[in-house]
Amino acid sequence: MEVTVQNNSAFHYFKLMLDFVIKNAEVGIFCLVSFAISALLIPIIIKVCEKHKLYDTTGGRKIHSGNIPRLGGLAFVLAYCTTALAYALIFHDWISSTIPFVLSGFIIFVFGFLDDIFNLRAILKLLVQVVAALIVVCSGFWFRNIGAIQLPMVVGMTVTVLWIIGIINAFNLIDGMDGLCGGISVLIFLTLAVIYSISQEKAAAMSLILASAVFGFLVYNKPKAKIFMGDGGSQFLGFMIATLPLYRTTENFEYNKLFIMITLCSIPVLDCIAAIWRRTREHRSIMSADRAHLHHKLLYLGLTVEQALFFVLLLQFCLGIICCLAMYLRSFNAVVLLFTAFTFISIIFGMIHFFYRTRMAEKHDTDHEEPAK
Numbered sequence: 001m002e003v004t005v006q007n008n009s010a011f012h013y014f015k016l017m018l019d020f021v022i023k024n025a026e027v028g029i030f031c032l033v034s035f036a037i038s039a040l041l042i043p044i045i046i047k048v049c050e051k052h053k054l055y056d057t058t059g060g061r062k063i064h065s066g067n068i069p070r071l072g073g074l075a076f077v078l079a080y081c082t083t084a085l086a087y088a089l090i091f092h093d094w095i096s097s098t099i100p101f102v103l104s105g106f107i108i109f110v111f112g113f114l115d116d117i118f119n120l121r122a123i124l125k126l127l128v129q130v131v132a133a134l135i136v137v138c139s140g141f142w143f144r145n146i147g148a149i150q151l152p153m154v155v156g157m158t159v160t161v162l163w164i165i166g167i168i169n170a171f172n173l174i175d176g177m178d179g180l181c182g183g184i185s186v187l188i189f190l191t192l193a194v195i196y197s198i199s200q201e202k203a204a205a206m207s208l209i210l211a212s213a214v215f216g217f218l219v220y221n222k223p224k225a226k227i228f229m230g231d232g233g234s235q236f237l238g239f240m241i242a243t244l245p246l247y248r249t250t251e252n253f254e255y256n257k258l259f260i261m262i263t264l265c266s267i268p269v270l271d272c273i274a275a276i277w278r279r280t281r282e283h284r285s286i287m288s289a290d291r292a293h294l295h296h297k298l299l300y301l302g303l304t305v306e307q308a309l310f311f312v313l314l315l316q317f318c319l320g321i322i323c324c325l326a327m328y329l330r331s332f333n334a335v336v337l338l339f340t341a342f343t344f345i346s347i348i349f350g351m352i353h354f355f356y357r358t359r360m361a362e363k364h365d366t367d368h369e370e371p372a373k
Contacts, residue, residue, distance in 0.1 A: 016194050016197055016198075016324075017190065017194050019197075020193070020201070020204055024201060024205065026087075027087075027204075027205045027208060030083050030086070030087050030205070030209050031209055031211075031212040032212070033083055034079045034080060034083040034209045034210075034212040034213040034216070035079075035212040035213065035215055035216040037075075037078065037079035037082065037083065037213070038075045038076045038078075038080075038212075038213045038214070038215075038216025039075075039217075039219055039220075040216075041074070041075035041078060041079065042072060042075050042216070042217065042219070042220045042226075045069065045071055045072060045074055045075055045227065046069050046226060048071075049069030049070065049071055050067075050069065053067075054069060054070060054071055054116075055067040055068060055069060056068050056069070056070035056228045056230070068225060068226070068227065068228055069227045069228070070116055070227070070228045070229075071113065071116060071227075071230050071232070071233075072217055072220065072221060072227040072228055072229045072230065072233060073109060073112070073113070073217075073230050073232045073233015073234070073236060073237075074109075074232070074233075075213075075216065075217055076210075076213035076214045076216060076217045076229075076233065077105075077106065077109045077213075077233065077236050079212075079213035079216060080102075080209060080213040080240075081102050081105070081106055083209050083213070084098055084101075084102055084206055084209055084210070085099075085102060087205060087206070097202075097247070098206070100135055100136050100141070101136065101206075101244070103135060104131075104132035104133070104135040104136050104243075105132070105236055105240055105243075107128065107131065107132045107135075108128065108129065108132045108168065108232075108236050108239045109232045109233070109235065109236040110232070111124075111125060111128040111232075112125075112172075112230065112231040112232030112233070112234070112235040112236065113230065113231075113232035114232075115232070116230040116231050116232055122287050126165070129164070129165050129168055129235075129239075130161065130165065132239060133160070133164040133165060134161065136160075136243050136246065137157045137160050137161060141160075141243065142156045142157045142159075142160035142246065143156050143160050143163070143246070144156050144254070145254065145255070146159075146258050147255060147259070147331070147335065148255070148331070160246070163242055163258075163261075164239065164242040164243060166242075166269075166272070167239070167241055167242035167265060167268075167269075168238035168239050168242065169235075169238065170238060170265065170268040170269050170271070170272035171184075171185070171234050171235070171237050172231055172234045172235050172238060173268070173271060173272050173275055174234075174267070174268040174272075174293070174294075174295075175229065175231075175233075175234035176293055177295040177299075177309065178223040178224060178225040178305055178309065179218060179221050179222045179223060179225070179309050180295055180309060180312060181233075181234050181237060182214050182218045182221055182229060182237070183218065183309065183312075183313045183316070184267060184312070184313065185211075185214055185241060186214050186218065187317055187320050188241050188264055188265065188316070188320070189207045189210050189211035189214070189241070190207070190208075190320065191319075191323055192204075192207040192244055192245060193207035193208045193211065194320075194324050195249070195253060195260075195323070195324060196247070198249070198250055198327065199249045199250045199253075200247055200248070200249040203247040203249070206244065207244060210240060217229065223305045223306050223309065224305075241265065242261075245257055245260075250327070252326075252327050252328070252329075252331065252334065255334075256326055256331065256334045256335060256338065259334070259338045259339075260323045260326055260327075260334075260338060263319060263322065263323055263326075263342050264319055264320065264323045266319060266341075266345045266346075267294070267312060267315060267316060267319070267345065270294075270345060270346060270349050271294045271349075274292075274293075274294075274349065274353075275290070275293065278290070278292055292356075294312065294349065294352065295308050295312065297352050297353065297355075297356040298311060298352065300356055300359065300360075301352070301355055301356060315345065315348070318341075319345070322337060322338070322341045323338070323341075325337065
């Protein structure tokens with residue numbers, strides 16, 4: 001199916017998605033079912049968490065207070081896995097392409113779920129992430145090229161495993177404010193749905209079904225959140241975002257796939273890189289928690305949770321539009337556009353960090369000022 005871009009506005013991409021759902025009415029039904037399962041499970045999960053006192057911890061990088069249930073990821077994981085498998089069973093040729101993602105994603109969630117309860121060792125979590133990544137890669141899904149450079153199979157598989165592990169942990173780190181990780185994830189899934197609607201309709205359906213499941217959770221996770229997704233939920237979303245783009249599609253997407261995904265995930269990726277650099281510089285474990293992530297800085301600069309969330313999601317929305325536009329450009333032009341977008345987000349990160357450090361210095365000077373005589 002060929003699509004010619006006549007209007008590069010955001011409305012054009014909404015129209016693409018709407019046209020896809022209208023053309024594939026069954027997808028809309030599965031999305032509604034996915035949303036309903038997720039939204040209906042949340043109140044049950046909240047009651048179970050309250051009964052067994054399964055609350056999210058406070059302190060560290062957390063900004064909330066009080067007892068908030070932390071196992072909300074269970075709702076959208078179950079909603080997606082059951083609905084996606086049901087959809088794949090209808091299209092028998094799609095079941096073999098669905099099982100590796102659902103199986104490995106569920107493994108990631110289960111161990112993240114256990115980590116929420118028992119606080120597993122970091123090395124065990126890393127091992128599980130490697131195993132889950134290998135399930136997908138050994139099923140035939142990996143990056144086969146970076147731009148015009150064709151990757152040898154071993155190199156492509158290695159790059160893909162490292163990509164998956166990196167994105168899992170980036171989304172785990174960005175999950176520190178009401179609606180943030182879920183909101184970014186939904187916008188990324190919707191972007192992938194638009195990209196896939198051009199040539200890979202079943203992959204577009206999977207992206208929309210997952211977006212619907214997470215949206216059902218966000219009904220209860222928006223500020224002020226009644227429940228959190230927990231490490232199981234955030235790691236699952238990171239895994240799905242890292243692996244869904246591995247489906248084969250148009251030549252333009254294949255050429256720019258890694259560039260598009262790095263740009264699309266640039267907010268959590270840059271936040272993760274900054275966290276690793278910050279903790280290494282301070283001679284701390286890279287697994288240690290702190291309050292210097294992007295959302296912490298925005299809050300420290302005086303934004304409310306709602307304002308900080310809107311700001312980050314607006315940036316993510318713009319990145320989605322740019323990545324959709326890159327699908328229609330010649331390969332080199334797309335790379336230039338994506339590099340410009342990534343650079344722009346990097347500059348915004350730098351500016352926020354500068355204002356954050358300036359405010360901290362001013363506060364430090366004020367706190368140490370001698371009382372007037």
